[in-house]
Amino acid sequence: MPVIPQPEVLSPVMYSPITMWTASDSPPSPLPTDLSPVSGYPSPKDSHEMPRSDEDEHEHEHEQPASITITTTSTGGSDVTEKFRCALCHKSYSTYAGLLKHKQLHCDAHVRKAFSCKYCEKEYVSLGALKMHIRTHTLPCVCKLCGKAFSRPWLLQGHIRTHTGEKPFSCSHCSRAFADRSNLRAHLQTHSDVKKYQCKNCSKTFSRMSLLHKHEESGCCVAH
């Protein structure tokens, strides 16, 4: 079986803290999924006890890297074509380059996450995503007024508004204004007749996911 040349332009090897998994060299231990739908911010407990979920299964599903299947079809004489097939989704390409391009666009994200954070166990498919994540550890954006540090400039900007009192996001239904767009969006829900989040058991609706969660945790649903 031919070996696919490394498509990565940026060799992970150059990024020393990064570990790289290969198809035959899976991660040594369960790694925390970054998804924690209910509790949100992953706690240390979650990090170590959360079982791998669908994502994990997807990893297994795509455990084998795309391989080249060269099929020689002979449909009656001179019509001989070579096909390069993606082992993951079985799409076929007439050229190797086509297969490579397909892999990058479609399959790579599931093949392996090659870039691991040196501060935690998160993994990313690209160096850019990893660098972005690392900022959440290094917190390079510091507020000159109070010294609080943030991972990204726009987070700092939002924070500075808490000092200045600037509220550029106004509600079109009332006179309220907000410093943050997300908070305006949450506020707009209070004007809406339709509440987006509904309790599965008692059908009560809530304007926010967090309120639904609080409702569920308060035990309403247990009683019913």
Added chain:
DNA sequence: CTGGGGATGGGGCCC
């Protein structure tokens, strides 16, 4: 206990 505002975090997308 509920509803809502304030503040913040992080991934993804676009330029």
Added chain:
DNA sequence: TGGGCCCCATCCCCA
């Protein structure tokens, strides 16, 4: 490739 922005989500606090 990096910055800016969007969107979603969450926690904290208070009425």
